[in-house]
Amino acid sequence: MASQQKPVLIAGGGIASLLLAQSLYRNKIPFQLFERDASPVFRGQGYRLRLSAEGLDAIEGALGPEKWKVFWDTCGKTAGSGFQALDAFTGKQIDWSDNAEKPKEVTPPKPGSIKPEALTSRDGKIVGISRGDMRKIFLSDCEPFIKWSHQVTGYESTADGVRVIFADGSKSDEGSLLVGGEGIYSKVAKQLSQGKIKIFDTGARGIHGQAPTTAFKGLGEGVWRMSDRSREDGNVFVITNVRSGDMDDPNVIFGWTMGAQPGIIEPPGGDYALIGAPAADIAKSITANWHESIRPLFEQMIDQDAAFWKITCSSPSGVPEWPNDPRVTVIGDSVHGMTPAGGNGANTAVRDSALLGRLIAEAGGYQPGLTEEYEKKMRVYASEMVKGSYEIAITQFGVQIDEATSKTI
Numbered sequence: 537m538a539s540q541q542k543p544v545l546i547a548g549g550g551i552a553s554l555l556l557a558q559s560l561y562r563n564k565i566p567f568q569l570f571e572r573d574a575s576p577v578f579r580g581q582g583y584r585l586r587l588s589a590e591g592l593d594a595i596e597g598a599l600g601p602e603k604w605k606v607f608w609d610t611c612g613k614t615a616g617s618g619f620q621a622l623d624a625f626t627g628k629q630i631d632w633s634d635n636a637e638k639p640k641e642v643t644p645p646k647p648g649s650i651k652p653e654a655l656t657s658r659d660g661k662i663v664g665i666s667r668g669d670m671r672k673i674f675l676s677d678c679e680p681f682i683k684w685s686h687q688v689t690g691y692e693s694t695a696d697g698v699r700v701i702f703a704d705g706s707k708s709d710e711g712s713l714l715v716g717g718e719g720i721y722s723k724v725a726k727q728l729s730q731g732k733i734k735i736f737d738t739g740a741r742g743i744h745g746q747a748p749t750t751a752f753k754g755l756g757e758g759v760w761r762m763s764d765r766s767r768e769d770g771n772v773f774v775i776t777n778v779r780s781g782d783m784d785d786p787n788v789i790f791g792w793t794m795g796a797q798p799g800i801i802e803p804p805g806g807d808y809a810l811i812g813a814p815a816a817d818i819a820k821s822i823t824a825n826w827h828e829s830i831r832p833l834f835e836q837m838i839d840q841d842a843a844f845w846k847i848t849c850s851s852p853s854g855v856p857e858w859p860n861d862p863r864v865t866v867i868g869d870s871v872h873g874m875t876p877a878g879g880n881g882a883n884t885a886v887r888d889s890a891l892l893g894r895l896i897a898e899a900g901g902y903q904p905g906l907t908e909e910y911e912k913k914m915r916v917y918a919s920e921m922v923k924g925s926y927e928i929a930i931t932q933f934g935v936q937i938d939e940a941t942s943k944t945i
Contacts, residue, residue, distance in 0.1 A: 541566050544712060549684075550885075551882060552869070557674070558599055558674055559892075561677055565897060568711065572687035573593050582668075584664050584790075586655060589663060592658055594883075603676065624768065653780075662777065676836045691727065698713065712902035714865075716867070724850075725866045730859075731855065736945070738796065738937065744845060746837065746838050750836075752778045761773055770800050770934055772796045772822055773931075774830075774833070796822075813842075820834050820837075847876065848937070855915045862908070869881065869883065875925050883921075892910045
């Protein structure tokens, strides 16, 4: 790397930050990344992400040919065209539009009567990868430039650069540019936008879980959405991706994601950091009467891997504007947190990384006007993705955000 340049400073070690680091490393732009966790394995990273065509293109462009091949070979590829909906109690496929209050069973389904939500992204396959595997690949070669146990709480501008401020009051060496990628609680985003970037608590909650692949054999290959809309207190659904090549190997783990409308899933004491048995017990209780082809996902789940999650969303009206700072900008959930509906969050985050990384590489490092150009382009696609995610979540999670009155985090 060109050591005479002041480094690009990156706050946070999530997938958006790490992919940006990969892009800078590949283009020999010096950088320094600060992550609050003590190590790469400090937190579980198990649940699976579906990658869109745009997300795959962004990752390929940022990684370059050699690492892209490693990434692509690690991804799972599932046959099928999209989500297939199942009634959680009967186990039968249903034709269930997002706006329908009750399912209409299709027995047998007529050709073309069930139109799954399109998910294919490359080579006619649905492509996915676990967050942990993605993070591991994005970490390769970059660890020497990462400082663990460094929680970023703000920054200060200098005459010719920027410094990061840490939780203990210490400061980083001077950098040429700061990129905030610490997620929905980003202090960089709050300071940069002067509070204009807001994340709303939708009230909806979920649980992530995992089980040996043999527990999924009753479903078969595909991307499945199991729906229970019979509850008086609201809807519950589970989404999972079943790859045929791994289904008979008990040493391979598949994940699932449960989502529910507000009030159905509540961790003991409201502690969303709880993992393991508290989350597993709630998931098993909710699904105790579901169909025998579906119950093994929960009956055989690895209890210690279960975790709660809070469903949040940034402003549905779009990414706000703030006075541009030539030396500070933000990427990923720090600027456009999304609900999981539609699977847009991670794909939009890697688009940020690829765009910003390309602009920095083309400029040979920091240049005036760089952050302004990035933010102008990012606002267009990110606002569209946030709006789409929120519109799907209105039905899936029964949420409603009033930007004037809704609770922020």
